[in-house]
Amino acid sequence: MRHEPFEHLGLFSKPLESSGMSFNYHDLGEPIVSSDPSAVIVLGGPMSANDPLPGLVDELRFIQRSLQRGTPLLGICLGSQLIAKALGTRVYRNASLEIGWEPVHLTDAGRADPLFHGIASPTTFFHWHGETYDLPEGAEWLAWSSKTRHQAYRYGGNVYGLQFHPEVDAAMIGDWSSQPVNCGDVATLASPIDPYARDQTALAESILENWLALSRLSRAV
Numbered sequence: 001m002r003h004e005p006f007e008h009l010g011l012f013s014k015p016l017e018s019s020g021m022s023f024n025y026h027d028l029g030e031p032i033v034s035s036d037p038s039a040v041i042v043l044g045g046p047m048s049a050n051d052p053l054p055g056l057v058d059e060l061r062f063i064q065r066s067l068q069r070g071t072p073l074l075g076i077c078l079g080s081q082l083i084a085k086a087l088g089t090r091v092y093r094n095a096s097l098e099i100g101w102e103p104v105h106l107t108d109a110g111r112a113d114p115l116f117h118g119i120a121s122p123t124t125f126f127h128w129h130g131e132t133y134d135l136p137e138g139a140e141w142l143a144w145s146s147k148t149r150h151q152a153y154r155y156g157g158n159v160y161g162l163q164f165h166p167e168v169d170a171a172m173i174g175d176w177s178s179q180p181v182n183c184g185d186v187a188t189l190a191s192p193i194d195p196y197a198r199d200q201t202a203l204a205e206s207i208l209e210n211w212l213a214l215s216r217l218s219r220a221v
Contacts, residue, residue: 001025001026001028001040001041001042001043001059001062001079002025002026002027002028002043003027003028003043003044003045003046003047003078004028004045004046004179004181005027006172006175006176006179007043007044007045007046007176008025008043008172009023009041009043009167010167010168010169010172010204011166011167011168011169011200011201011204011205011208012041012167012204012208014205015204015205015208015209015212016208016212019209019212021038021212028045028053028055028056028059029053029054029055030055031058032058032059032062036069036071037066037071038071038072038215039071039072039073039074039212039215040063040066040071040072040073040074041073041074041075041076041079042059042063042073042074042075042076042078042079042080042082042083043076043077043078043079043167044076044077044078044079044128044129044165045077045078046179046181046182047078048091048131049078049081049082049084049085049091049131049133050085050091056082059082060082060085060086063082063083063086064086067083067086067087067155067159070156070158071158072158072159072211072214072215073158073159073160074160074162074208074211075160075161075162076162076165076166076167077128077129077162077163077164077165078129079161080133080152080153080160080161080162080163081131081132081133081161081163083136083155083159083161084133084134084135084136084139084153084161085133087136087137087138087139087155088136088137089133089134089135089136089137090133090134091131091132091133092131092132092133093130093131093132094129094130094131094132094147094148095147096147097129097130097185097188098127098128098129098130098145098147098148099127099128099129099185099188099189099193100126100127100128100189100193101124101125101126101127101193101194101197101198102124102125102127102145102146102147102164103122103123103124103125103145103146104121104122104123104124104125104143104144104145104151104152104164105121105122105143105144105145105151106119106121106122106142106143107141107142107143107144109140109141109142109154110141110142110143110152113140113142113154114210114213114214115142115152115154115160115207115210115211115214116142116143116207116210117206117210118206118210119203119206119207123203124198125164125165125166125198125200125203126164126165126166126168126173126198126200127145127148127163127164127165128165128176128182128185129148129163130185132148132149132150132163133150133161134150135150135153136153136155138155138156139153139154139155140153140154140155141153142154142160143162143164145164148163150163151163151164152164157214158214158215160211162207166200166203166204166207167200167204167208168200169195169199169200169201170195170196170199171195173193173195174195177192177193177195
């Protein structure tokens with residue numbers, strides 16, 4: 001589920017293709033065709049999960065149906081907020097913007113969670129968000145950062161929300177920084193973002209491959 005053309009799968013594309021899974025984008029505002037996908041990735045976007053956009057309202061309903069069906073879900077940034085909202089918790093302004101490269105710390109549950117198998121704590125990831133959410137009832141808190149308490153959560157065995165952006169590469173960061181809708185955020189930065197400060201390729205592949213393994217397992221039960 002893609003909310004802007006420039007917020008695409010990025011580094012997640014390769015492990016999806018390598019897995020042999022076919023996938024397609026559903027863009028915000030398009031009619032949601034009734035189907036039962038094997039899994040759903042809900043990507044980021046510059047809008048708020050609370051915006052009364054018809055496309056977002058339809059998407060929230062789709063996420064709720066996916067939760068009821070037990071479909072594996074992975075939410076990134078806005079996607080994690082939309083899943084949290086579909087689970088009944090509130091989404092609201094964070095105390096501060098979190099943009100750029102920041103360390104993410106795993107909780108004890110996060111260190112033990114199969115999604116983060118092989119990932120150290122802390123690990124630096126890319127961030128771009130101004131909103132956050134309360135932990136959904138029944139969810140497991142998996143990660144935090146100095147600016148955002150709820151950086152990751154798991155609901156059940158196959159639904160994950162990540163506030164940070166493991167999927168972006170240098171080209172995406174440069175593109176995001178030049179988008180008119182992001183100019184207000186960029187203007188708040190003390191210095192320009194260095195797109196090449198980190199390479200998230202191995203991290204993105206590890207997280208996506210771990211999630212796909214969990215998704216296959218959950219669908220087989």
